[in-house]
Every structure is written in C-alpha cells, then in structure tokens.
Amino acid sequence: MKMHVFKAHGPAKAARPDCAKPYNADRHPVDIILFRPPAPNACDSPLSLGDLRPPLSLGFLEAYLRDNALRAEIIDLYVQPPLINSADYWIEYVQALSPRFIGVYVHSSALSTAFELIRTLKRATGCPIVVGGPHFSIFPENIPEIIDFAVCGEGEAALYALLTTPIDKMPRVINGTPLDIDMLPWPSFDYFIRQPYDFAIEMFSMPQVVLPMTTSRGCPFRCRFCSNRRIFKGKARLACAIRIFDEMKRLARDYGARGVFFREDNFTQSPARIFELCSLLREGNVKMDWACESRIDTLFKRKGLLEEMAACGCKGLYLGVESGSQRVLDLMNKNITIGQIEDVFCRCKKLGIKTYASMVYGYPGETRRERDETDAMLARIRPDAVSRAVFIGIPISDMYEELLKSGEYYHIDDAGFIYPNGYRELCAEIYGPASNRYIP
Numbered sequence: 410m411k412m413h414v415f416k417a418h419g420p421a422k423a424a425r426p427d428c429a430k431p432y433n434a435d436r437h438p439v440d441i442i443l444f445r446p447p448a449p450n451a452c453d454s455p456l457s458l459g460d461l462r463p464p465l466s467l468g469f470l471e472a473y474l475r476d477n478a479l480r481a482e483i484i485d486l487y488v489q490p491p492l493i494n495s496a497d498y499w500i501e502y503v504q505a506l507s508p509r510f511i512g513v514y515v516h517s518s519a520l521s522t523a524f525e526l527i528r529t530l531k532r533a534t535g536c537p538i539v540v541g542g543p544h545f546s547i548f549p550e551n552i553p554e555i556i557d558f559a560v561c562g563e564g565e566a567a568l569y570a571l572l573t574t575p576i577d578k579m580p581r582v583i584n585g586t587p588l589d590i591d592m593l594p595w596p597s598f599d600y601f602i603r604q605p606y607d608f609a610i611e612m613f614s615m616p617q618v619v620l621p622m623t624t625s626r627g628c629p630f631r632c633r634f635c636s637n638r639r640i641f642k643g644k645a646r647l648a649c650a651i652r653i654f655d656e657m658k659r660l661a662r663d664y665g666a667r668g669v670f671f672r673e674d675n676f677t678q679s680p681a682r683i684f685e686l687c688s689l690l691r692e693g694n695v696k697m698d699w700a701c702e703s704r705i706d707t708l709f710k711r712k713g714l715l716e717e718m719a720a721c722g723c724k725g726l727y728l729g730v731e732s733g734s735q736r737v738l739d740l741m742n743k744n745i746t747i748g749q750i751e752d753v754f755c756r757c758k759k760l761g762i763k764t765y766a767s768m769v770y771g772y773p774g775e776t777r778r779e780r781d782e783t784d785a786m787l788a789r790i791r792p793d794a795v796s797r798a799v800f801i802g803i804p805i806s807d808m809y810e811e812l813l814k815s816g817e818y819y820h821i822d823d824a825g826f827i828y829p830n831g832y833r834e835l836c837a838e839i840y841g842p843a844s845n846r847y848i849p
C-alpha cells in the first residue's frame with residue numbers, strides 16, 4: 410500500500426528562542442507527554458547502552474511547543490526503574506495528567522522497550538500515540554497498527570501541526586520540515602537536571618556539572634556504515650557562534666554548568682564558526698571547559714584550529730577513528746588518512762586535550778592483518794579512552810544495503826540490525842567471554 414505522506418509546516422510566526430514564556434495552563438493542561446522508553450536489558454542489545462545523557466531531541470520538542478503556547482511534559486524512562494516494576498505508576502501518572510497525546514522517542518536500539526511502553530500505555534489509557542526519532546524516520550513504511558501517528562525526520566513543526574489540527578485531517582505519517590536552526594529555542598534543563606544522568610565526563614577529567622548541547626542538524630559526509638543522511642535529509646545546518654556562546658553562559662548561570670559536551674556528528678564542521686566561538690569565549694572572559702565530537706580531517710586541515718580550541722577551554726575530543734588500516738578507512742568512505750589520525754592525536758597530547766577513539770572491528774572485507782594494524786595504531790596514538798565495537802549493519806546505511814544485496818550476513822533482528830558472517834566469532838575475541846551483549 411502506498412503511504413500517504415504529509416509535509417508539516419510550523420506556525421506562521423517564527424519561533425523565538427524564549428524559554429521563559431509561561432504555559433497557557435488553563436487552556437491546555439498538558440497537550441502531550443513525551444516519553445523516552447526504558448533502556449533494554451544489556452543482554453537484549455548488541456550495542457553499548459551505558460552512556461546516560463539527557464535526550465535533547467525531547468528537550469527541543471518541549472521547548473518549541475512551549476514557545477508556541479502548547480504544553481509538553483518529558484518523562485525519561487531510560488533512567489527510571491524497569492517498566493515491569495513501574496507500569497502502574499506511569500499509567501496513573503498519564504491518567505492524572507490526561508494529555509491529548511502520548512509521544513514516544515524511538516531509537517532502533519530500544520525498539521523492544523518502546524513497543525512495551527506503547528502497548529502498556531495505549532491499552533490502559535486509550536490515548537493517541539505519536540512516535541518520532543531515528544527508527545521510524547528510517548522505516549516509515551513499517552509502522553504497527555497500535556501507533557496512531559509517526560513523524561519522520563525533524564519533529565518540531567510536525568508535532569506543532571499535529572497538536573493544532575483536527576485529528577481526522579492529519580495523515581498517519583507526517584514528514585518533518587527542517588526549520589531555521591537559529592530560530593529554534595534551546596532545550597530547557599529544568600526536568601533533566603533533576604534526573605540521575607552522568608553529569609561528569611570522567612574520561613576527559615571534566616567534573617560535574619557538564620551539560621550536553623547539540624548545535625547542528627545533519628552531516629555532509631557519507632560514511633558507508635552511517636545512517637545519518639536518512640534521518641536528516643538535505644544540507645547540514647549549523648547554529649551560529651553567538652547563539653552557542655549565549656547558551657553556554659545560560660547553562661552556567663541557570664544550572665551551574667562548569668562545562669559543555671557538544672554531542673553531535675561533527676561540532677567542528679565549520680572551522681570559521683569554532684574560531685568565532687573561541688574569540689567570543691576569550692573576549693567575554695568565559696572560562697568554561699568543553700568537549701566535542703569531531704572529525705579528524707577538519708582538525709588536521711584547518712591550520713591553528715586545534716591550538717585555538719585548546720586555548721579556549723577544549724578539554725576533550727570524541728573522534729570516529731574507526732580503523733588503523735587505510736584500505737578499510739577507504740572502504741568505509743571515511744575520507745581520512747592514517748597520517749592525519751597520527752598527527753591529530755600527537756598534537757592533542759601536546760596541547761593537553763584528552764581523546765576518545767571510537768573503533769570498529771569486523772567491517773565487511775577487513776582481514777585479520779588489518780585488525781592487527783588497528784591495534785598497532787592504537788598503541789602508537791595512545792588515546793585516553795577507546796571503544797571497540799564489532800561491526801553490525803545499522804539501518805539504513807550504504808553498507809547495510811550492500812549486505813542485504815550480497816547476502817553475506819547470518820541474522821537480521823527485529824529492529825533491523827544486520828549481523829554479518831563471522832560476527833559471533835569476532836565478538837568472542839573483542840568483547841571477551843564476560844560480555845553480556847546480545848549475540849545471535
């Protein structure tokens with residue numbers, strides 16, 4: 410059946426970043442409760458799930474709705490007791506607030522707990538369910554009956570449309586519209602700051618309170634293992650330096666933040682923006698520490714960038730290094746070289762910036778010798794922290810499609826992750842016998 414797809418537009422007036430606006434509580438007690446589902450059991454997931462940070466996606470949605478006189482409430486079950494112990498509590502909670510909608514963030518790695526939550530709340534309350542997030546942005550054609558509406562892609566304008574249009578006039582699948590990122594209000598931390606997240610970054614020696622920020626949407630690169638372009642279609646968009654600077658100061662003033670972790674695909678994708686932010690921090694005498702996710706090539710190519718970042722508070726870099734074999738990096742279409750990796754890690758050591766290297770083993774086509782090259786490179790560059798993941802195909806990346814076509818896999822799970830041939834054996838080697846990850 411062909412899906413009826415609808416493009417949503419935000420309200421006619423431009424959204425202003427004004428987080429202090431009060432709710433119109435009399436007219437709309439609660440329009441929507443936005444849930445992040447509970448964490449799956451570690452033994453039900455092939456991926457690592459331990460990094461407990463606030464879901465900024467829900468924060469952006471709540472702030473945008475609030476800015477437009479609608480009221481959303483966030484509940485993050487990822488950091489609460491398992492649903493099985495607390496379902497009655499949350500059912501009563503929803504019944505007491507009596508929202509018009511229940512919204513659920515759906516990430517592929519927590520698909521099973523998302524369904525458990527949706528079934529539990531729908532049966533008990535009958536409230537219409539709207540889902541959004543990476544999973545259904547990727548699989549809009551597989552939305553189960555129990556779900557009333559699904560938003561694909563960016564959710565602000567789509568959710569606004571859903572909450573302000575008669576329900577029978579809305580299609581089931583709503584395509585999000587990317588809005589001007591500088592007009593979006595930043596997430597509030599009033600709810601997040603009271604939850605048991607990790608508010609420090611030990612690997613970068615950054616004590617609490619470190620708060621996360623996301624200052625861009627989309628990525629212009631096309632690494633073959635990554636699904637980003639399926640979620641954020643179109644060009645990458647970046648918030649401007651002055652807005653980032655103002656927001657950092659607000660997080661320090663309102664929530665006692667001593668540092669910020671820029672959690673996004675590539676915070677340094679525009680070096681000009683980073684130079685400008687550094688000047689603002691220097692001129693404003695703002696002494697906050699910060700860390701970010703970045704790409705090796707940007708840091709390598711732009712002269713003086715790393716040095717300026719170190720001088721203006723950058724304490725840690727989270728880097729997608731992936732492999733120590735040039736051939737494997739090229740297969741991944743990673744667009745970086747071993748020489749660039751070594752140069753960046755060496756300069757970080759000199760500048761006192763701590764490093765985290767994210768590595769992938771078992772990319773299709775990789776040989777045993779190339780894995781040894783990865784270990785040898787890690788011994789040379791000596792990151793302060795390393796994650797070693799065994800490759801699985803994430804829907805829907807280029808490599809995922811290639812595996813589907815070639816048939817060189819032995820399992821696809823309910824969330825759509827593909828397990829290439831040899832995965833099980835490599836997990837035993839890389840994760841060791843004590844690992845409790847899901848290995849089909």
Ligand code: B12
Nearest residue numbers: 456457464466512513514517541542543560563564637672
């Ligand atoms: C920061 C980040 C993390 C952080 C924090 C995540 C968190 N607490 O939210 C950490 C490091 C913990 C993390 C971990 C993982 N992550 Co991650 N992460 C990201 C990253 C870089 C940014 C997320 C973000 O804030 N985006 C900005 C917001 C605004 O966008 P958004 O989240 O998509 O939300 C918008 C829409 O989706 C929509 N929306 C979202 N929820 C809802 C709900 C409703 C009701 C509606 C209507 C709309 C809606 O509206 C939002 C606003 O426009 C994304 C890549 C990316 N650029 O998004 C990957 C990404 C989400 N992660 C991914 C993966 C695979 C993982 C890991 C599994 C990696 C691993 N360990 O192996 C783990 C699993 C974690 C988990 N608990 O599920 C994949 C998800 C793929 C998928 N199919 O689900 C992504 C897309 C990266 C990629 N390109 O593959 N991640």
Ligand code: SF4
Nearest residue numbers: 628630631632635674
């Ligand atoms: S892995 Fe990072 S740099 Fe590569 S396409 Fe995905 S988000 Fe972009």
